Amino acid sequence: MDISRRIARSRPLATTAMHGRVDAMKARGEDVIDFSIAISHFQAPAPVLDAVREGLRLPSLPYTSVAGDADIRARLAAKVINDNRIPASSAEILVTNGCKQALYQALYVLADPGDAVIIFKPHWPAYVATCKLLELQPVLLDLPDEFTDAVLESLPPARILILNNPHNPTGAVCREAELDRIAAWLKRHGAHAIVDESYEKLIFDGVHVSLAARPDWRELGIVTLFSASQSYAMMGWRAGFAVAPAHVVAAMETLQGPITAAAPMLIQLALAAAVESDDPTAMLDNYRQRRDLVLGLVREVPWMTMRCPASGPYLWADITRLTMDSVGFSERLLSEHAVAVMPGDALGVPGHIRIGYISDDVATLRRGVQAIIAFGNGW
Incomplete structure (x- = not known):
């Protein structure tokens, strides 16, 4: 059956596509750390x-x-x-x-x-x-x-x-x-x-x-x-x-x-x-601690630059000193270390990766970031 010209030339969003891949891996019983998207570990107010x-x-x-x-x-x-x-x-x-x-x-x-x-x-x-x-x-x-x-x-x-x-x-x-x-x-x-x-x-x-x-x-x-x-x-x-x-x-x-x-x-x-609920102070305090944890872990990494964000559930990392191929970096990281990040190409800027740091527990966050560092050191 034919489909319209408008949709035939369109592609699924890279962000949702990566998250879908991770969900499929988890459904197969694979242990995957998903930093490709930000899903809060907090419940709704x-x-x-x-x-x-x-x-x-x-x-x-x-x-x-x-x-x-x-x-x-x-x-x-x-x-x-x-x-x-x-x-x-x-x-x-x-x-x-x-x-x-x-x-x-x-x-x-x-x-x-x-x-x-x-x-x-x-x-x-x-x-x-x-x-x-x-x-x-x-x-x-x-x-x-x-x-x-x-x-x-x-x-x-x-x-x-x-x-x-x-x-x-x-x-x-x-x-x-x-x-x-x-x-x-x-x-x-x-x-x-x-x-x-x-x-x-x-x-x-x-x-x-x-x-x-x-x-x-x-x-x-x-x-x-x-x-x-x-x-x-x-x-x-x-x-x-x-x-x-x-x-x-x-x-x-x-x-x-x-x-x-x-x-x-x-x-x-x-x-x-x-x-109409109160401002999410406890959630924000928790996110700040997680943000600072990741920044501390990557501070001495020579091939990565990560600015301290003033807001949000993501960290934006410049890896151009290591590679401009952030798609290849992300693909290998997922296949070899079971850690998913979003390549900067999906957001218009190659040579970068986006890390959602608010999911799972702190131990998993630390383990995933350490896996990224180890992978990059061996690139």
């Missing part, structure tokens, strides 16, 4: 579990409007007002089945085939893959150390700029002055911004500020994406939402209707409970 239990006691869990239950949207609007200083109404909230759906729908309604979309590398692979599915033109640029006026004015014309803040995989967090410059650039050039703030709660150093935390965010055309996956250790719940001007939300709702309709009501209840 207690208020989330309580909300689900209470939801299961309701007489029914109804269909909701495609954009989400009215009360849930109001609660999410209160969250972004109080936490993110985004002056949004419930009409500017769209509940989605995870952040990927919100990204797809935002790109679909803001751009037409052939439009340019600026993406900074290293990047979350879904940004590029989604652009290609929609026949948009991803423009890949190096993530700058700082968004200065000079950096911004050097950017090519584009319909949309995608900003990941906090950033996956480097852990960089934009300062407020940088966001002011980006907002000014958007205004001068008439471009839109899609801002992925999925890691907003995983901040070790500095302060997270939303690009849309300004009175003119609607005029600037800023769409902000949120996810419960990492910030609330809810990876398998597929709970996310978008904040966008009301007419953009309406357009995204029109698209979502025939695809999935509303997110499940039980997940909506869980999402609202998550964003």
